[in-house]
Amino acid sequence: MKRNSIDGRSFVALATIAALGACLLGSQLALASDSTGSTGKIPRLPNGRPDFSGIWQTLSNADDDLEPHSTRADAPPSAGYVEGGFIPYTPAALEQKQKNFAARGTDDPRLKCWTLGTPRGIYYPEPFEIFQRPEDLTIVFEFGDSVRTIHTNNTLHPVDTDNEFWLGDSRGHWEGDTLVVDVRDFNDETWLSRAGDFHDEALHVVERWKYLNANTIDYKATLDDPNIFSRPWTLEVYLYRHLEKNFQIIENYCYTLPFDKYYPYPKSEQPPQG
């Protein structure tokens, strides 16, 4: 009996421990649930859709090279960001990619500060800001002079399909909490990485934007281009929200640098007298 009464106290203690354990387990489950992307408290617009507004940047070095590679002078090592490891180039396209790779120190369009294109702008190592309304998402890239609109107003791609946009024409829709964006009508001017990965005008990209948690987006892009790739393939990077105090994107119209020197008027270091 006495033992029983002692057991009674133990029972309370055990119950408390069990309850705490359940809480811990519960929170672990919640975390696990977040990391699989199913639920969790994420920012939402008044209409209930996920709100991706904010300043985002990848921590990946996908822009160096999307494929697995050892360390080299211009890129740290990486296990790659392509599902299955490598981009399924056709034999002819692979030859071109290798030429691009060899000439990457001079031929990469980024060296001219030209628009990086889609999806490269997303995993380029410089921040971009998303502004979101129910009818569209506006992506303002810090790098260069690129503004991309993802229309979420149920409109379709333009009937005229030969605009050959640098960023493609982006039309999005929601599948649950995932923003699915169909991007078409590209030109053949942009690269996919500093390693010379490329495409032509037939490129078709399907992006999937999904919150992992309130400050991380799981970004996937499936690229199809029958002239260049033997089958569609998918890359995946995570995007992290900039949380630093007072962080803002700062215009980087770097293409003005070559002629910047012609506009010294006036030199504020030594203001003219008069």
Place this chain on the structure above:
Amino acid sequence: MKAKVAVRHALQLAIAIYSLAALPIAASWAQDDGAAASTAAKTGRPRRGGGGIDLETSFPQIASGKWTGKRLADGQPDIAGDWSNPIANHDNTTDPQGGIPGDPTSHRKLGPRSERAPSRVSDPPDGQLPYKPWARAVQQDLETHFFNPIEPQYIEPLDRCAPAGIPKSFYWHGYEIRQYPGKILFLFQSGWRIIYIDDASHHLPANIKLWNGDSRGHWEGNTLVVDVSNLNSKARFGRTAEFTTDRVHVVERYIFSNNGKRYNYVATFTDPTAFTRPFTVTVPARRWTLADPRNGWHFPLKPAHVAAGDHRLIPDYYEFMCIENNGGFGQQLAIGGAPISVSQTH
């Protein structure tokens, strides 16, 4: 492939070539000639600058006061939409409808000054910029070499695809304002600009210089008041080459009419390095909607594809690219001056 894209941007290209090679520009506006002609017929005024840009010779003052119009959820007056100045392009700052001084291709006889829109400089009252003598000499040198750009600095930076900056962005093509809680985003055809609302605690460090500056704003009734710092001041006010130094401080007041149809941009520039006193620039703006005639300069409307067979015209923002599509600008611009090649960007 490139050629196709270039056609889409013929407008910008034409503007650049015009300012360089002094070619007639009107032919480039094939798409918009109809609208321009009908505008001219309606107003009885000759078309100036091409493309039906110059729609008005005067504009109403708008008083600062209460805002009674639509608001966003965060309380900001709702000013989102498509806007453009109805007066003129950036040919001439103090005589906006007077053409480019010394234009060898213009055979237009100017009538009395009072028939044209007033100077964009609303203060001092004489409409002239209160330059110090050295700054006036610099501006005059740049202006007189506009059609004879024997050195690279005589080429207007916008013609090289640089952002139009402040204040020229407000009179170089129509533009869109997108509005969000705490932020206003300007999408100009030559760049973007973010105004941070009610976040006046800081500007960027002063040594950071930007084409569009760093902008902190707040609302006073119908008036958006914006403090602008960090300007690199490389952008010029117009083809007449007015400039400030990068020590300039600008306070902008965007005064909106409560019917949502217009606003006046009233910006005070303080720059004791180049000017004897502060001065004010006033640029009117009117909203463009689907009810307006199509005008590729003010309101570059594109057909949206709403559904099969439904190609309604709705404002459908297409990308604006300049340096990428018109890299030839730089090379063409080097008339008798130092060659500027794309490879220099490396």
